[in-house]
Every structure is written in C-alpha cells, then in structure tokens.
Amino acid sequence: MHAGALELQDLMTFLFAAGIVVPLARRLRISPALGFLAIGVLIGPHGLARFVGDAPWLAYATIENIEGVHALAELGVVFLLFMIGLELSLERLWQMRRAVFGMGGAQVLTSGVVIAGLAAAFGNDLRTSIVLGSGFALSSTAIVMQILTEGRRIASPTGRASFAVLLFQDLAVLPVLFLVAAFGGGAEASPLVAFASAMGQALAAVAIILVAGRLVIRPLFRLIGVAASREMFLAFVLLVVIGTALATETAGLSMALGAFIAGLLFAETEHRYAIEADIEPFKGLLLGVFFVSVGMTVDLGQVAAQPLWLAASVVGLFLVKAPILYGLARLFGESRAVAAEAALLLGQGGEFAFVVVGLAVGVGLLQRETAQFMLLTTSLTMIATPFVAAGARRLARIIERREAGGAAPQHRATAELAGHVIVAGYGRVGRLLSDVLDEQHFDWIAVDADPKLVARYRPRDSAVYFGDAAREEIMRRCSPESAAALVVTMDDPVAAERVVRAARRNWPNLVVYARAADNAHAARLLAAGARHVVPEALEASLQLGERVLLGVGVPEGAVLQLIEARRQAELAELESRGRG
Numbered sequence: 001m002h003a004g005a006l007e008l009q010d011l012m013t014f015l016f017a018a019g020i021v022v023p024l025a026r027r028l029r030i031s032p033a034l035g036f037l038a039i040g041v042l043i044g045p046h047g048l049a050r051f052v053g054d055a056p057w058l059a060y061a062t063i064e065n066i067e068g069v070h071a072l073a074e075l076g077v078v079f080l081l082f083m084i085g086l087e088l089s090l091e092r093l094w095q096m097r098r099a100v101f102g103m104g105g106a107q108v109l110t111s112g113v114v115i116a117g118l119a120a121a122f123g124n125d126l127r128t129s130i131v132l133g134s135g136f137a138l139s140s141t142a143i144v145m146q147i148l149t150e151g152r153r154i155a156s157p158t159g160r161a162s163f164a165v166l167l168f169q170d171l172a173v174l175p176v177l178f179l180v181a182a183f184g185g186g187a188e189a190s191p192l193v194a195f196a197s198a199m200g201q202a203l204a205a206v207a208i209i210l211v212a213g214r215l216v217i218r219p220l221f222r223l224i225g226v227a228a229s230r231e232m233f234l235a236f237v238l239l240v241v242i243g244t245a246l247a248t249e250t251a252g253l254s255m256a257l258g259a260f261i262a263g264l265l266f267a268e269t270e271h272r273y274a275i276e277a278d279i280e281p282f283k284g285l286l287l288g289v290f291f292v293s294v295g296m297t298v299d300l301g302q303v304a305a306q307p308l309w310l311a312a313s314v315v316g317l318f319l320v321k322a323p324i325l326y327g328l329a330r331l332f333g334e335s336r337a338v339a340a341e342a343a344l345l346l347g348q349g350g351e352f353a354f355v356v357v358g359l360a361v362g363v364g365l366l367q368r369e370t371a372q373f374m375l376l377t378t379s380l381t382m383i384a385t386p387f388v389a390a391g392a393r394r395l396a397r398i399i400e401r402r403e404a405g406g407a408a409p410q411h412r413a414t415a416e417l418a419g420h421v422i423v424a425g426y427g428r429v430g431r432l433l434s435d436v437l438d439e440q441h442f443d444w445i446a447v448d449a450d451p452k453l454v455a456r457y458r459p460r461d462s463a464v465y466f467g468d469a470a471r472e473e474i475m476r477r478c479s480p481e482s483a484a485a486l487v488v489t490m491d492d493p494v495a496a497e498r499v500v501r502a503a504r505r506n507w508p509n510l511v512v513y514a515r516a517a518d519n520a521h522a523a524r525l526l527a528a529g530a531r532h533v534v535p536e537a538l539e540a541s542l543q544l545g546e547r548v549l550l551g552v553g554v555p556e557g558a559v560l561q562l563i564e565a566r567r568q569a570e571l572a573e574l575e576s577r578g579r580g
Contacts, residue, residue, distance in 0.1 A: 010063045034386045036288045040295020069293040076286030077142045078245045081256040085263015103332045104168025110324050111137035127183040128365050134176040135356030138169045139346040147389050157338045170257040180359045205251035213265035234278050270458040273465045277473035297379045313377040318347035337399040344392035348385045349378030418482040424469035424499050425490035445478050470498040480507045488514040493521050497528050504529025
C-alpha cells in the first residue's frame with residue numbers, strides 16, 4: 001500500500017464532494033463513478049490546486065496529497081472485489097475455469113503481444129515494449145465491475161465474461177511485476193525460471209489462504225457470528241478482508257485478489273447477506289476515493305498541449321484491445337452481442353498500469369516523459385469507459401434485436417432469483433412453510449435475525465441466511481423486485497410489523513403475507529401494508545370448532561361450509577379495521 005496519509009482536511013474535502021456528486025449523479029441518471037472522476041480532475045493537483053498560490057482559499061477546496069488518496073483508493077478496490085467474491089462461490093468459480101484461464105489467459109497474452117509490437121514500432125526497445133504490452137493488456141477491474149454492479153448485471157452473460165477476464169488479469173499481477181524487475185536487473189535467474197517461480201508462489205499463496213479459510217476462519221466466523229454483537233461481527237469481517245488482502249500483497253499478488261478469495265470463503269455461509277449489507281457503505285465510499293484518485297492524475301495542461309496524440313492513443317487502445325477480446329469471446333462460445341459489449345467494456349487501461357509504469361521508471365526502463373504520457377492515456381481511457389459502456393450496451397441490444405429478427409430480445413439479464421418466495425423468519429412456521437414450498441418445487445429464500453437458529457438449520461437448508469429482514473440492504477439481497485411474495489412468519493409482533501412496513505415502503509408491488517398473533521395484531525399488519533394476514537388465534541378457534549362440530553355429529557359438508565363462512569367474515573372484518 002502507499003505510505004502517504006490522507007490529511008483530515010483532504011478527507012473533509014472529499015466527503016463534501018461526495019455529498020454533492022452522488023445525489024447529483026442520481027438526479028441526472030449518470031454513473032456516480034463519472035462524477036467522482038470529474039471531481040478528481042477539478043480538485044486535484046493539476047486542477048484548481050494549481051491556483052492555490054494566487055488564491056490561498058482554494059487550499060480548503062482542493063487535494064494535493066495524491067499519495068494519501070491512493071492509499072484509501074486501494075481499499076476501495078479491495079472491498080469491491082470482496083463483494084464480488086460474496087456474489088460467487090468456489091463451485092461457481094470452478095465452473096468458470098475455462099473462461100478464466102482460457103479466455104482470460106488468451107486475452108492477456110494476445111493483447112500484450114500486439115501492444116508490445118506497436119510500442120516497438122514507435123522506437124521502444126524490446127524490454128520496454130514487453131513491459132508496456134504487459135501493463136496495458138490489463139483493464140480496470142474497479143471501473144468495469146462498478147459499472148456492472150450499478151446496472152445489476154454481474155450475473156449476466158456479459159458480466160460473467162468480463163469478470164472471467166478481469167480475474168485472470170489479477171492473477172497475472174505477480175508475473176508481470178516480476179518481469180519488470182527482471183528486465184530492470186532485479187532478478188538473477190533466467191526469465192523463464194523466474195516466471196515459473198512467480199506462478200508457483202502465486203498458486204501456493206492462493207491455496208494456503210483457501211485452506212486456512214476453510215479450516216480456521218470459517219468456523220471462527222460462525223462462532224463469532226453467534227456470540228458477538230453487530231460491532232464485533234463487523235470488526236471481524238473487516239479484519240478478515242484487510243488481513244487477507246495484505247497477505248496476498250506480501251506474497252506478491254494484488255490486494256484485490258486476496259479480498260476476492262476472502263469473499264469466496266464466505267459466499268456459501270449463512271452470514272453472506274449480513275456481510276454484504278454491512279460492507280456496502282465502506283465499498284461505495286472508498287471506491288469513490290479510487291475514482292477521485294484517477295481523476296487527480298489527469299493534467300489538463302498536458303491534454304491541451306498534445307490533444308491529437310492523446311486522443312489517438314485513447315481511441316487506439318480501445319481499437320487494439322476490443323477486436324482481440326471480441327474474437328476470443330466468440331471463440332469461447334459467447335454470442336455476438338455479449339462478445340461486442342464485453343470487448344468494448346474491457347478496452348481501457350487499468351489501475352495496474354500505474355504500478356507497472358511507476359516500477360518501470362524506477363528501474364530505468366522508461367523515460368519520465370514517456371511514462372507521464374502513458375499514464376495520462378490510461379487515465380483518459382478510464383474516464384471514457386462509462387460513455388463507452390453505455391454505447392456498448394446499446395450496440396449489444398441492436399445486435400440482439402437483429403439476431404432475433406427484429407423482435408425484442410428474450411434474454412433478461414437480471415439477478416438469478418425470480419418468481420421465488422421470501423420467508424422472513426425461520427422458526428417453526430417458517431420451516432414448515434419452506435417444506436411445503438419444496439414439495440411444490442417453488443424456489444424460496446429465508447432470512448432470520450437469530451444467528452443460533454440459522455447456524456442450526458443452515459446445514460439442512462442452504463437458502464437460509466442471517467439478517468434483519470426489516471433492513472432494506474438485507475432484503476435487496478433477496479431480489480424482492482422479482483419475488484412472487486414475501487411471507488412474514490415471525491412470532492415477535494413488533495418485528496413483524498417493522499418488516500411489513502419496510503417492504504411496503506421500498507417495494508409497494510410486493511405481495512406480503514403475514515402471520516398474526518391475534519385479531520388486533522392482524523389489523524395492525526394490514527394497516528402496515530400486508531396484503532393477507534392469518535391470525536393464529538382465529539385459526540386455532542376455527543379448527544377447534546370444526547373438530548367439535550364433527551364430533552357431535554354435524555355433517556362434514558355443513559361443518560366445512562360453516563367454518564369457511566366464519567373465516568371469511570372474520571377476515572373481512574379485520575381488513576376493514578386494518579384499512580380504516
């Protein structure tokens with residue numbers, strides 16, 4: 001990580017900017033990432049900070065400490081990759097191995113060779129050309145994954161293809177770094193032996209983390225999740241994320257890769273949704289710092305001095321990388337629409353280029369003027385990515401319509417869950433309901449705030465997660481916008497009403513069924529927004545009455561008719577009280 005410390009004044013400047021950018025971006029319906037990039041250009045050392053000498057008051061509205069910003073920016077990428085790991089699992093990652101190592105490996109190798117050839121054509125020596133090719137073959141994980149996350153498209157075919165390539169690029173960090181050091185005289189062994197050693201070190205580090213996570217961290221995490229407060233729970237999550245990231249950095253890999261592995265470790269645990277809800281604010285804010293740091297590297301003076309060369313370089317990088325990835329994606333079975341969108345989405349330079357170029361300058365492989373030009377090109381491609389991504393999405397839709405003969409495309413790139421039932425509360429009633437749904441082959445997902453209960457039944461039902469269903473960020477993980485119904489089965493009347501109110505407020509079209517303790521509670525649930533309620537006291541009375549009438553000789557048909565009429569009358573009265 002960078003050693004610089006972000007000063008309190010700089011942090012206040014960023015927080016103030018964030019408070020303006022996020023609401024404004026949402027109002028204008030543009031990506032917040034683009035807003036943060038623009039803010040970075042404006043308040044950075046090459047923006048308004050250049051005029052601090054003439055207007056000292058600007059020091060309170062600008063940031064000059066780039067190193068401190070970079071230190072926090074790295075954490076933003078770390079938390080982003082951790083959240084992505086939570087969305088996957090080791091099983092799903094294994095299923096993606098062909099795309100990761102096949103398509104991803106081929107993309108890095110092919111793009112690196114082509115870019116190195118172009119660099120050599122512009123007069124660079126062989127070593128410098130290879131270093132530039134290796135660095136600029138990689139794309140921006142932070143920007144691409146943030147764009148996919150904002151569009152809820154990580155699980156889409158485009159999202160999966162893009163992520164597979166980005167994951168291999170993260171795995172390629174160590175070999176590329178070693179290659180730069182070797183070319184600069186930092187390694188004594190032959191490049192081939194050194195490369196094999198670096199790959200072995202990388203694979204060993206990943207294996208150790210996975211084994212340690214399964215044998216030590218997961219059991220300890222479950223123990224803490226059961227016994228600890230929310231604060232201690234969150235502290236342990238942060239410890240695991242940052243600790244794993246630092247462990248992979250020590251092994252020579254990227255911090256982001258370590259965080260991704262940590263996410264994979266917890267993807268299949270019952271605490272997944274609670275972790276996502278607690279980490280989300282940290283990820284969003286720190287990613288904002290990352291985008292600001294990228295904007296701060298853009299020197300508008302240099303852009304104005306050589307606009308044509310920079311424009312040609314930015315367009316050229318997309319034109320070089322996109323056709324290569326399009327061809328590889330098609331070769332690996334992706335549709336034309338997915339291949340085209342993913343190719344354009346990954347056409348920019350990435351944050352890793354800053355590391356490669358910086359190291360190359362340090363070992364004497366690159367002149368500072370060339371390095372500055374390449375870094376500026378990388379920053380501009382990253383700033384252009386949200387616009388390119390929007391165009392790529394439109395292009396993909398056009399291709400889909402043409403392939404469908406002009407009809408609207410049938411593919412729907414949304415979350416995987418759809419038409420399912422959300423069960424809030426996994427006690428006696430919730431478990432019985434889930435069994436009934438299983439028998440009828442309905443998909444369901446359950447959330448309960450009791451960690452001991454979840455830990456007890458999680459081995460039997462993998463769709464049970466720990467969390468408070470009244471929290472919007474927890475419920476969003478259950479895809480309520482595409483759910484068939486929400487069933488509130490909790491025996492705590494106050495908690496049940498909170499869940500119903502939250503669901504009604506955030507997803508007014510979601511059909512809510514609720515278990516009520518008695519008629520008064522049923523009326524409150526209906527007033528809170530439940531569509532249907534079942535009072536336990538009423539059902540118990542009706543069932544008892546049915547047994548008694550049958551026992552004293554009343555015909556079964558008459559009993560059933562009488563009981564049902566009574567049930568409907570009571571429910572109608574409850575609904576009138578609830579709506580009133």
